[in-house]
Amino acid sequence: xxxxxxxxxxxxxxxxxxxxxxxxxxxxxxxxxxxxxxxxxxxxxxxxxxxxxxxxxxxxxxxxxxxxxxxxxxxxxxxxxxxxxxxxxxxxxxxxxxxxxxxxxxxxxxxxxxxxxxxxxxxxxxxxxxxxxxxxxxxxxxxxxxxxxxxxxxxxxxxxxxxxxxxxxxxxxxxxxxxxxxxxxxxxxxxxxxxx
Numbered sequence: 001x002x003x004x005x006x007x008x009x010x011x012x013x014x015x016x017x018x019x020x021x022x023x024x025x026x027x028x029x030x031x032x033x034x035x036x037x038x039x040x041x042x043x044x045x046x047x048x049x050x051x052x053x054x055x056x057x058x059x060x061x062x063x064x065x066x067x068x069x070x071x072x073x074x075x076x077x078x079x080x081x082x083x084x085x086x087x088x089x090x091x092x093x094x095x096x097x098x099x100x101x102x103x104x105x106x107x108x109x110x111x112x113x114x115x116x117x118x119x120x121x122x123x124x125x126x127x128x129x130x131x132x133x134x135x136x137x138x139x140x141x142x143x144x145x146x147x148x149x150x151x152x153x154x155x156x157x158x159x160x161x162x163x164x165x166x167x168x169x170x171x172x173x174x175x176x177x178x179x180x181x182x183x184x185x186x187x188x189x190x191x192x193x194x195x196x
Contacts, residue, residue: 042147067093098121101126104150108141108145110132113137114127114133114138114141126151127175129173138173138175142154142175150179151177151179151180153178156177
């Protein structure tokens with residue numbers, strides 16, 4: 001009978017299996033290292049892209065912040081301009097109101113019997129000071145003021161006799177009138193033109 005020694009063959013197979021397993025291990029290790037390198041490279045790219053995007057957004061937000069600051073400054077300047085225009089309009093209105101007030105007072109004076117020494121007005125009241133020949137002249141002037149569409153109540157604050165040039169006795173008076181409505185400049189001018 002022939003005897004075959006299979007030990008070297010088994011030993012060779014074992015060595016081949018070990019070599020194959022070591023090769024697979026190193027190949028797997030190389031693949032894992034390559035995969036980790038690729039993941040790391042991919043993450044680095046994403047991080048760099050995100051950083052670039054953040055930098056770009058910051059630059060854009062800075063640019064828009066400058067524009068927003070400019071818009072805020074323009075709005076602030078516009079508000080200041082509007083308030084100045086409102087003041088100018090109010091002054092124009094008040095100028096016309098004072099002109100109409102003086103015209104109304106001049107029309108209601110008892111001619112050649114009295115004169116006004118001072119007129120002061122605020123949005124609600126008009127204070128008049130003047131000199132008249134007698135009390136009936138002052139009363140007639142007060143009735144004329146009450147008939148006006150500008151004034152509500154007309155009150156005589158004081159009336160006293162004053163002597164001028166030693167022997168001329170005249171009545172010095174002070175009258176307070178309440179305004180009843182804002183003066184319409186067109187209305188006052190039309191009534192003035194109608195009287196002429």
